[in-house]
Amino acid sequence: MPVVVFRRNGQTYRDEVKANTNLVVRAGIKQFPFPHLRYECGMGKCxxxxxxxxxxxxxxxxxxxKEKKQLGNRLDEGFRxxxxxxxxxxxxxxQDDELPAAL
Known part of the structure; x- marks a missing residue:
């Protein structure tokens, strides 16, 4: 099972997830081990x-x-x-406190 290390606000969270897991889907149904993941629409629009x-x-x-449209040049900085x-x-x-600005 894949190990996900998630860093936010100076904290590090680590847990295993099932293969082919979408982190936002799991968060939305309250089955994701990282409660600090910031998300909203789940469709690549926001x-x-x-x-x-x-x-x-x-x-x-x-x-x-969708990622190309939303993130633009931030993709080159490693954002997804x-x-x-x-x-x-x-x-x-x-995940930074500030959202990356799309170009």
Whole structure:
């Protein structure tokens, strides 16, 4: 099972999730071990769930059109939308207090 390390507000949370887990879906049904994940729509429209991928990006698919539209050049800085990611391998994410500005 993939290990997710999630960093937010100076805290580090670590837990295992089932393979092919979407973090926002799990948070929405209260089955996600990281209660501090910021999210809203779950459909790639608002970018509230934007996270920096600190490690494990090599296991993720290329950004989809929603991520490209919402994040723009922030993709080059390692940002992704958690609602668009299905976690199949270990990953480390950080969510900043400020949302990344889309370009």
């Amino acid at each position: 970018a509230r769930c934007a996270c920096r991928v600190l490690s494990g990006s090599e296991h993720l698919p290329a950004p989809n059109w 939308l958690a609602c668009q990611l299905w976690i199949a391998q270990d990953i480390e994410l950080a």
